[in-house]
Every structure is written in structure tokens, then in C-alpha cells.
Amino acid sequence: MRVLRCGSDAVLIEADDAEQAQRLHAALRDNPPPGTGELVPAARTVLLRYDPAVTDPQRLRAAVGALPPQAAAPAAAAETVRIPVRYDGPDLAEVARLAGLTPQQVVERHTAARYRVAFCGFAPGFAYLTGLDPRLRVPRRAEPRTRVPAGAVAVADEYTGVYPRTSPGGWQLLGTTDLPLWDPAADPPTRLRPGTAVRFVAVGAEGNPGAGVAEGPGAAGEAPAAGRAGRAGRAGRAAEARGGLLVVRAGYGATVQDLGRPGLAALGVGRSGAADRGALRLANRLVGNPEDAAGIEMPLGGVELEFDRAATCALAGADCPAWLNGRPVAARTPLAVPAGARLRIGTPEHGLRGYLAVRGGLDVPAVLGSRATDTLAGLGPERLAPGRRLPVGTAATGWPAADHAPRRERPGPTVLRVVPGPREDWFTAAALRALCGEPYTVTAESDRVGMRLAGPVLERSRGGELPSEGMVPGALQVPPSGRPILFLADHPVTGGYPVIAVVHRDDLDAAAQARPGDTLRFRVADGR
Structure with a gap:
């Protein structure tokens, strides 16, 4: 086992094999060394984020070596998730050919095995399941598909898994399931977490409503996903009805961002959030917001907003020229905007991403605890579009002591x-x-x-x-x-x-x- 540096605040712990990696993840989860942050289990490794003010790689190496043996075994799964599958996938015949089996034998072997979630990655809620029959360990497709539908059940190499949402993919598709495995409105958002036991059950073309229930505790008492989504949607519409900002021009891919959703990487969900975190923090401080309040990230500017009510805002990040009702205004300075005014943000000569904070923060609906738009995972609010209204919240906590922040010059490359x-x-x-x-x-x-x-x-x-x-x-x-x-x-x-x-x-x-x-x-x- 090796402990490798992975930047200035993480180490990659390399195990001898997949089983040891799973045991290591369970041990670190149950006995985290001081300063430990997020853990990301993977095929043969565990990524450990840490606080450099508390610990360092040398101390972590010693802590990993001192983990108690009894803590090294994976925790027993509290439930077995049974997934009903219609084995109608377009690659079933090809997998049978590669395995030297008939399609029916592929189905029998796939449903006979007992699986365990080793880790999540690739996409939110995409679980890599170990336990696949050796005869079914076939390579990925030579040409990945640009669109694999949600619910596709697939195999590749030593793993099997279910695509939780529509995405590109190169795994061999055996069938489909209607069982929802990923719901950002749920807690937790995925049924398949590291350590969860899984069985696949073959069903006919009509499916099997009785399948898919979890065997064991923890499956009852949750509100239906449709109900949670409906409540979130109603809350979002009510917030938008309050007004705040009207998007007149959306720029070149502007998004709503805060400081992201940490702590979910083991479920395949990245932190996301502002790309230039310092710039968003500064803009929020200039208007008296908490540093993690949601604002607008604007690559290359090009955004125009109309204010439904009086507000205070500030620009930071790339030096984007800006005009309020046609008059130029300064960046990195609190700006009083009267009701009905329009703020136009131009394209910066240098730098890429500008940030706009509004006193009170943008009150768009949160997803998994954050209002950030994750463009890869498809989480959070959509990119800005003309005609959209962005409600302003009540996140402000006070007024800043400064009325201007100097620009830090970065000459040369x-x-x-x-x-x-x-x-x-x-x-x-x-x-x-x-x-x-x-x-x-x-x-x-x-x-x-x-x-x-x-x-x-x-x-x-x-x-x-x-x-x-x-x-x-x-x-x-x-x-x-x-x-x-x-x-x-x-x-x-x-x-x-x-x-x-x-x-x-x-x-x-x-x-x-x-x-x-x-x-x-x-x-x-x-x-x-």
C-alpha cells in the first residue's frame, strides 16, 4: 500500500487490490484521522482530502498504517437492493458472443451473482458494482455511444452498473430498469452507495412493480420523489414570483454559482461551485453577504440585467466594463441600483470570469444543499437565459467595512x-x-x-x-x-x-x- 501526494491538500492511497481498497475506505470512514475531509473510493485507491492546517501527508501515512484491523473490514450492508431488469439491451447478443454463451446464459449468470457497490463516479449516482461473473467481463465498446438512456444496465471489464441518467457511455448494454436510483431531492440522493449489496432480477417486458424494493431497514418512510420534486418546483416558482433580477441578455454561458456542494464525492457528485472562488467571496463581502451566497458567474461577460427592485450589488473577478443605465460603473465597489435600472456587463480585456453578487444572495432553489450549477453532472439551475427571473434572498448579515477592493495585478503569463x-x-x-x-x-x-x-x-x-x-x-x-x-x-x-x-x-x-x-x-x- 502506498500513500501518494495528490496536490496540496489530498493524498491518493493505493491499495494492493480492489478488496483492500474497499476495506480501506470503510476503515477511514469509520476511523477518520484528524484533519480528514472528503473520501473518494475508487477501483484500487482511496482519495483523501485533508486540511493542511491540521495534518500533512507524513502524518496521514502513519495514521493509515495504524488503522485497527477490526476497522478494516467493510461494514455489512444494511439492505440488499433488488433491481428489476428487462434484458432487452442492444449489446446482449454481442456480450454472449464475446463470452461464448447464449443470451439466456448471460442473463442467468448476470442475475445469479451477488454484487456490492465498490465506488461511485463518472456521473452522480453511477455505481461500479463488483461481483460480476468472470465470463461476463467483456471490454468496453470500441465506439462509445453519445447517448445512453437512463436505466440502462451494462457491463464492462470487471464491473456492472446502471446508468442513473442519460449520458454518453461505452459500456455494453444488457437491458433496462425502470427503478429510479438517483433523485437529487432525496436524502440520500442515491440508493446505491459504497458497500450496498445489489441483486438483479429478470422481469418480462411489462416489468414488475413489486421488484426493486430494498430488503432490510431504511427503505420505508420516504416521500415519493414526484412529491419532493413538486414541492421544490412550487418553491422555485414562488421565489421567482417575488422578482429581483430579469435576465435581458444571458452572455456566453453565465450560470448561478455559490461555493458548491462538498462531501458528496463518494456518491459521484463533485463539489462544483465558482471556478474563481476568491472572486465570488470578494463580491459577496462587498455587499455584506456570507461568502457562500449565490451569485452569477459570467465567462466573457455579455450579461444584461434589469432590477425589479432597488438593490446593492458588486462585480469582481475578471475586469468586465459595466454600465448602469448607460453610465459606466466601477468593479470591486458596492453599487446602489435603483428599481427599474438596467446593468450591462461587457467583455473583459483580460481574464475570463466575472462575478456579480447582489445583497441578499440569489434565492434560486437549492439542489443537494447548493445553488451551484454543475455543468458536467447536470445539477442545479439551468444556465441563464433571456426572460428568466432570478429572485433575491435575505442572506445579508451586515455591511462591509470597505467600499472598494484594489485589483491585484498579474503581469505577464x-x-x-x-x-x-x-x-x-x-x-x-x-x-x-x-x-x-x-x-x-x-x-x-x-x-x-x-x-x-x-x-x-x-x-x-x-x-x-x-x-x-x-x-x-x-x-x-x-x-x-x-x-x-x-x-x-x-x-x-x-x-x-x-x-x-x-x-x-x-x-x-x-x-x-x-x-x-x-x-x-x-x-x-x-x-x-
């Missing part, structure tokens, strides 16, 4: 400090020298998930791919092309390409302000 690893040993020694010695250019293939970089190719010293493992913001993941991808706020929870280095957490805000065409340079962080 953006320099980002990196912590090598966790997989620098997958690359040649020349690769890390190239990463930290040559400039990279941000390409147009960049968004809130991450940015593709053009520059020196980073050569590997070994072939193949990693089993999926936890990812963090700032990870420099390197696909087979050798061109790195820098993960940002909406990055996937797990990934299978090796990470050569991770941008230091204190430099993530600067990374979020890099726009296509900008030059980035990387250097190894002092003290790593």
Missing part, C-alpha cells in the same frame, strides 16, 4: 505552482521537465470542466490505462495524446488517465481566469 504526482512515475523524467520548463497555451476546448492545453507532448514511460481513481481540482490529467487537461470546478469525480501533477490550491483561482489563447507556465511548488 500566468504562472501556476504544481505538486508533482500522484502518477509522475507513469511519465518519463523529461515529461515533468517539459511541463515545468515550456509554455502552454489554453485552447478553445475549455470550459468549467477543464481546459485543454497546447504545448509540449508529455511522454509516458509505461503503457496501458489506470483503473478509475479519484480526481481533484487542478489535476493535470494526460490522455494518450500526451497533451494535458487541467481540471477545473466541474471536473469528474473519478478518471482513468494518469495525473502528472496537480496545481496548488492557492493558484486555482488564477487558473480559472485563463482564457483561450492565454499562456500558462508551471513550476514546482516550493516545499511541494
Whole structure:
């Protein structure tokens, strides 16, 4: 077992095999060392986020080595979730051919096995189930589908799983289920959590309403999902009826953001939230809001808003020019807006993302405890659109002591400090020298998930791919092309390409302000 650095506030604990990884996750969950934050179990690893003010990698290595043996066994599942499946998938015949079986034998083997959720990733609520019959361990499709429907039951390599929502995917599809496994309005939002036991049950074309119930405690007493969704929808409509801001122009992909939804990565839900967290915090402080109040993130500006009532707002982040009823106004300064006024935000000359905070915060409905829009997971409010109303809440707690925040100059190319690893040993020694010695250019293939970089190719010293493992913001993941991808706020929870280095957490805000065409340079962080 190895403990590998994964940036400035995480370690990746590499187990000897999948079973040990599951035991390790259970042990850390039940006996968390001081300073432990989020845990992300994966195929052969456990990602552990930590508070650098409390602990460090050396102390965590010692704590992992001292875990009590009795805590190392996975907790027994409190329930077995039975999933009714119509084995009508388009790849059933192909899986049978690859396995040397008949389609009926594939169904019999798939339903005979007992499964356990090893980890979640790829998408919210997508559970990787271990226990698949060895004969059914077939490779992924050569060409992934661009759209796999929700409820598709699939196999790939050593895992089986159910797509909880419509998404792209390359697994082999055996059938479909109507059992809802993911509901953001529920608590918890997924039935399939790490350690949960699962059985698949074959049903006819008409389905089986009696199947799908959990065997064991914890299944009763929940409100129907439709009822919860209905209440959330009514609350959202009531909030919008109060007025606040009317979107006249929506810009180039503006979204509502707060500081995200931490603590759910083990369920496949990333933190998301503002890409430049410092900028949103500053804008909120300037209007007397808590730092985590929801505001608007505006890539390249282009947003115009009409205020239904008098308000106080502030702009931060990229220096976007702005006009109130046609008169220019300053950024990083509280701005009194009269009722009926229009605020127009232009395109910044430098930087990418501007932030607008309104005193009281935006009161859009929360999803899983956050109002942030996660563009990868499809959680939170939709992107802004003309005609939409954004209600203003009552989150303000006081008035700030300052009436203006100075701008921090960043002359020349953006320099980002990196912590090598966790997989620098997958690359040649020349690769890390190239990463930290040559400039990279941000390409147009960049968004809130991450940015593709053009520059020196980073050569590997070994072939193949990693089993999926936890990812963090700032990870420099390197696909087979050798061109790195820098993960940002909406990055996937797990990934299978090796990470050569991770941008230091204190430099993530600067990374979020890099726009296509900008030059980035990387250097190894002092003290790593």
C-alpha cells in the first residue's frame, strides 16, 4: 500500500487490490484521522482530502498504517437492493458472443451473482458494482455511444452498473430498469452507495412493480420523489414570483454559482461551485453577504440585467466594463441600483470570469444543499437565459467595512505552482521537465470542466490505462495524446488517465481566469 501526494491538500492511497481498497475506505470512514475531509473510493485507491492546517501527508501515512484491523473490514450492508431488469439491451447478443454463451446464459449468470457497490463516479449516482461473473467481463465498446438512456444496465471489464441518467457511455448494454436510483431531492440522493449489496432480477417486458424494493431497514418512510420534486418546483416558482433580477441578455454561458456542494464525492457528485472562488467571496463581502451566497458567474461577460427592485450589488473577478443605465460603473465597489435600472456587463480585456453578487444572495432553489450549477453532472439551475427571473434572498448579515477592493495585478503569463504526482512515475523524467520548463497555451476546448492545453507532448514511460481513481481540482490529467487537461470546478469525480501533477490550491483561482489563447507556465511548488 502506498500513500501518494495528490496536490496540496489530498493524498491518493493505493491499495494492493480492489478488496483492500474497499476495506480501506470503510476503515477511514469509520476511523477518520484528524484533519480528514472528503473520501473518494475508487477501483484500487482511496482519495483523501485533508486540511493542511491540521495534518500533512507524513502524518496521514502513519495514521493509515495504524488503522485497527477490526476497522478494516467493510461494514455489512444494511439492505440488499433488488433491481428489476428487462434484458432487452442492444449489446446482449454481442456480450454472449464475446463470452461464448447464449443470451439466456448471460442473463442467468448476470442475475445469479451477488454484487456490492465498490465506488461511485463518472456521473452522480453511477455505481461500479463488483461481483460480476468472470465470463461476463467483456471490454468496453470500441465506439462509445453519445447517448445512453437512463436505466440502462451494462457491463464492462470487471464491473456492472446502471446508468442513473442519460449520458454518453461505452459500456455494453444488457437491458433496462425502470427503478429510479438517483433523485437529487432525496436524502440520500442515491440508493446505491459504497458497500450496498445489489441483486438483479429478470422481469418480462411489462416489468414488475413489486421488484426493486430494498430488503432490510431504511427503505420505508420516504416521500415519493414526484412529491419532493413538486414541492421544490412550487418553491422555485414562488421565489421567482417575488422578482429581483430579469435576465435581458444571458452572455456566453453565465450560470448561478455559490461555493458548491462538498462531501458528496463518494456518491459521484463533485463539489462544483465558482471556478474563481476568491472572486465570488470578494463580491459577496462587498455587499455584506456570507461568502457562500449565490451569485452569477459570467465567462466573457455579455450579461444584461434589469432590477425589479432597488438593490446593492458588486462585480469582481475578471475586469468586465459595466454600465448602469448607460453610465459606466466601477468593479470591486458596492453599487446602489435603483428599481427599474438596467446593468450591462461587457467583455473583459483580460481574464475570463466575472462575478456579480447582489445583497441578499440569489434565492434560486437549492439542489443537494447548493445553488451551484454543475455543468458536467447536470445539477442545479439551468444556465441563464433571456426572460428568466432570478429572485433575491435575505442572506445579508451586515455591511462591509470597505467600499472598494484594489485589483491585484498579474503581469505577464500566468504562472501556476504544481505538486508533482500522484502518477509522475507513469511519465518519463523529461515529461515533468517539459511541463515545468515550456509554455502552454489554453485552447478553445475549455470550459468549467477543464481546459485543454497546447504545448509540449508529455511522454509516458509505461503503457496501458489506470483503473478509475479519484480526481481533484487542478489535476493535470494526460490522455494518450500526451497533451494535458487541467481540471477545473466541474471536473469528474473519478478518471482513468494518469495525473502528472496537480496545481496548488492557492493558484486555482488564477487558473480559472485563463482564457483561450492565454499562456500558462508551471513550476514546482516550493516545499511541494
